[in-house]
Amino acid sequence: MDTKKTNWPATLLLILGSLLILFPLYLTVTIALKTPEEMSQSLLSLPQHWHFDNFAKAIVMTDFFRALGNSVFITVMTVCLTLLTNSMVAYAIARNMHKKFYKALFYYFVSAMFIPFPIIMLPIVKQTALWHLDNPVGLIFLYTVYGLSFNVFLYVGYIRSIPKELEEAAIVDGASTWGVFWKVIFPLLMPMNATVAIATALWAWNDFMLPLVIISDKNFSTLPLVQFVFQGQFSTDYNLAFSSYLLALAPMLLVYVIAQKWMISGVTKGAIK
Known part of the structure; x- marks a missing residue:
């Protein structure tokens, strides 16, 4: 035995x-x-x-619900825009990898993952200020663009594992390129969409550096920024500071605990090719 x-x-x-x-x-x-x-x-x-009254005091002193609304708006809009745009870019690349231009484009996007943010931080700050994008809209746009390299890497591997025969059958039935993507490919991307959505949500929700250098109006502060300011003002009151940390941590912790199986599944399937 x-x-x-x-x-x-x-x-x-x-x-x-x-x-x-x-x-x-x-x-x-x-x-x-x-x-x-x-x-x-x-x-x-x-x-x-x-x-438990520490939490109530922290909510009042940090203007928690305003920051919560800003973080929710930025995170939700970033996730939606990322799923729509990044999946389309990855689909175009995945189905044309035999062409030199698309193959070079794929490696160009992937290479962006190795560029440290401090190198491009100052030009980004100046450009967003000139274009009046030093606000939540600018943050949403930047998150979508910065996530493109890693998301394309995940999407391309997953899309290449989907049989082309499904698309060919849809084309025979009269579907256009857009129809093939939205009616055939995009529904099949749900495991990978879940992975990208969770990773993007965690990043946009917890990110501190980009809002710090981009946001110019304190009314648009996200939760990480509020925690930073609160800690600076009340650095000796650790009880209220840690209460505010838990309030900011709880939503994303709950999301990750519920959806982690889809994230792990999507990463695994995206590594097939």
Whole structure:
């Protein structure tokens, strides 16, 4: 009878990795629910009393709902625009990879993943200011463009795994190129669309650097910007600061926990070719 042996090195690494993730999360939750006096007594212990009013104070002091609305608007619009445009670009490239121009275009997009943002930061700031795009609309446009390289890389691999016979059958039935894409290809891209949507949402929601250098009006501040300003103003009040961190973290954490299986599936299928 064969018995499976436990891979102890891998198991220990998994346990260690889990602790490295869970321990900071534990500290964040407990600090957010303590008073400053309880923190001075013991940082690692559970709160003696659960001070949920810290969240209410953090909401008022950070103008949380305004920042939440800005982040939701930017994230949702970025995801929608990214799915519509990036998938079309990838489809055109994937079905024409035998042509030199499209092959060169593919490698051109992929090469953009290796350009550090600080190199292009100053020109981007100047250009967006000149075009009056130093606002949420400008952020949405930049997120869509900056995500193009990685998303095309994922989409092209997935689209090339879809049989061309499906498109040929649709063309025989009288479908145009647009009809083939929207009625045949795009519905088949749902696993990859989910992957791209989740990755884009996490990026747009958590990004700090781009809003910091682009947004000029504080009324358009996103949640990461609000957390930064709040921490600068109330750097000694860690309880309220950590409460605000949890409020900003909760929506995307919930989205990722629910949708992580689609993200993993899409990345795996996109690596077929």
